[in-house]
Amino acid sequence: MKKLFYAPVTFxxxxxxxxxxxxxxxxxxxxxxxxxxxxxxxxxTCRDIIYxxxxxxxxxxxxxxxxxxxxxxxxxxxxxxxxALTTPYKYTGYKIYKEGMPHxxxxxxxxxxxxxxKTENTVGTIIDQYTKYMDNLVSTNVVKREDVLLPAFVFKKxxxxxxxxxxxxxxxxxxxxxxxxxxxxxxxxxxxEGYFPVGNDEHTINDISAFEHDLAHxxxxxxxxxxxxxxxxxxxxxxxxxTVNQAKRASFFKEGMVxxxxxxxxxxxxxxxxxxxxxxxxxTLEEMKKYLNGxxxxxxETTRMELASNINKYYVSLGGSGRHxxxxxxxxxxxxxxxxxxxxxxxxxxDDGDYVQVASKDGLAVFQTMLLRLRDIKxxxxxxxxxxxxxxxxxxxxxxxxxxxxxxxxxxxxxLYRDFVELRRTFLTDPIDDND
Numbered sequence: 455m456k457k458l459f460y461a462p463v464t465f466x467x468x469x470x471x472x473x474x475x476x477x478x479x480x481x482x483x484x485x486x487x488x489x490x491x492x493x494x495x496x497x498x499t500c501r502d503i504i505y506x507x508x509x510x511x512x513x514x515x516x517x518x519x520x521x522x523x524x525x526x527x528x529x530x531x532x533x534x535x536x537x538a539l540t541t542p543y544k545y546t547g548y549k550i551y552k553e554g555m556p557h558x559x560x561x562x563x564x565x566x567x568x569x570x571x572k573t574e575n576t577v578g579t580i581i582d583q584y585t586k587y588m589d590n591l592v593s594t595n596v597v598k599r600e601d602v603l604l605p606a607f608v609f610k611k612x613x614x615x616x617x618x619x620x621x622x623x624x625x626x627x628x629x630x631x632x633x634x635x636x637x638x639x640x641x642x643x644x645x646x647e648g649y650f651p652v653g654n655d656e657h658t659i660n661d662i663s664a665f666e667h668d669l670a671h672x673x674x675x676x677x678x679x680x681x682x683x684x685x686x687x688x689x690x691x692x693x694x695x696x697t698v699n700q701a702k703r704a705s706f707f708k709e710g711m712v713x714x715x716x717x718x719x720x721x722x723x724x725x726x727x728x729x730x731x732x733x734x735x736x737x738t739l740e741e742m743k744k745y746l747n748g749x750x751x752x753x754x755e756t757t758r759m760e761l762a763s764n765i766n767k768y769y770v771s772l773g774g775s776g777r778h779x780x781x782x783x784x785x786x787x788x789x790x791x792x793x794x795x796x797x798x799x800x801x802x803x804x805d806d807g808d809y810v811q812v813a814s815k816d817g818l819a820v821f822q823t824m825l826l827r828l829r830d831i832k833x834x835x836x837x838x839x840x841x842x843x844x845x846x847x848x849x850x851x852x853x854x855x856x857x858x859x860x861x862x863x864x865x866x867x868x869x870l871y872r873d874f875v876e877l878r879r880t881f882l883t884d885p886i887d888d889n890d
Contacts, residue, residue, distance in 0.1 A: 520623070520624050524625075527577065527654060530655040532573075532577065539569060551569040552569060554766050555777070556766060557670050564587055565584075567580075580669070581652075584676070587676060591679055597683065601679070601682065601683040601686060603648060603650040603682055604650070605668070607620075607631065607651075609630060610629065620649075633656055636651045638693030638694075645690050650685075650689070670777035671774040674777055677715075681711070684707075687837060688707060703840040703881060706880075709776065711772045711773045712770065712773075713770060713833065714829040720769075721734070724761075725753075737823065738823070738856075742823050746815045769828075830852075831849045831850055832849075850881060854878040857878060
């Protein structure tokens with residue numbers, strides 16, 4: 455056996471002596487550090503054969519072009535990732551990754567990636583850890599294998615055709631990484647094979663790489679496998695049949711969807727009566743306002759502060775844009791949370807002439823009513839509403855319909871963002887009702 459094994463190796467070494475020597479740092483599955491010294495070729499060369507014979511059993515057997523492509527991609531992505539982890543956001547001076555954010559908590563728990571510290575991870579190890587996490591969920595019957603979405607990079611051929619590959623797999627020598635936004639049709643095709651796209655080192659508008667944005671999608675899947683199931687179900691929908699409004703709904707579901715993660719914690723924090731707790735879904739804004747009128751400004755300010763400091767414990771964004779960004783404008787529902795919470799504090803002059811913050815009863819009533827409506831909406835409700843106008847008795851319809859009364863034309867402090875009005879239009883009407 456040894457003679458048969460070494461014979462072709464010896465022949466290839468002689469035949470390829472004019473080439474550069476092979477990098478001694480042979481790749482392993484755990485660190486995906488590939489040999490990049492071999493020349494790219496469309497055919498398997500002797501050097502390819504040597505490489506495949508010298509790699510550890512079970513590691514990727516790939517061409518020189520594939521090895522170099524993955525290695526270069528890994529270096530460029532992790533360079534940008536480590537910058538974002540350790541460098542203040544250039545527009546605000548704040549760190550992009552902050553303690554307490556749901557996305558960051560998953561990064562710490564599953565990948566040992568921490569804000570303010572450079573990570574020793576590679577793209578390969580991050581994807582390996584995600585895959586193992588999903589394998590564990592499948593083996594423990596938390597999720598079915600057919601509902602899992604795994605990361606894949608998209609490449610483009612000279613003829614314009616796209617293909618997708620798991621990290622470390624063989625890539626055609628004429629294929630290059632796709633740097634455009636993936637179309638819904640491609641997403642549909644990938645989902646059929648159990649994949650979800652992961653981006654490259656290109657920057658998004660929030661000064662992070664496309665890879666980091668897409669990693670936020672995958673931490674959302676970790677946070678909620680049920681959400682992943684619904685995302686896959688939506689991705690499998692024939693995207694070409696969606697109306698303009700439905701496409702907007704689909705984008706919201708993937709990028710800005712939120713849910714109440716800890717209902718018990720939420721209900722303990724809200725300032726509501728025992729009677730309201732018996733049937734919170736039926737509490738109206740008018741009833742909420744009337745109830746809060748019985749409390750002092752100081753008592754309401756305490757509730758406001760508790761809601762503000764604990765919001766990430768029970769209110770979680772699962773969409774990619776909402777999870778990774780420190781800018782609340784990237785997520786429509788975070789528009790409400792991050793704007794209404796501060797706005798329900800009015801600035802009133804104190805004894806020393808400075809302004810003190812006290813809670814607005816109407817503002818707190820709006821916010822608490824909104825949270826009570828959100829807790830009734832399930833992932834499947836959002837997913838269904840992408841392709842169907844929600845019935846009038848559905849939680850989503852009630853949420854958006856009642857939101858019309860949350861806005862006060864007399865008090866600009868309580869005006870919600872135009873994006874939210876636009877979202878309401880897309881969910882309640884098709885086409886958009888311009889008279890909304």
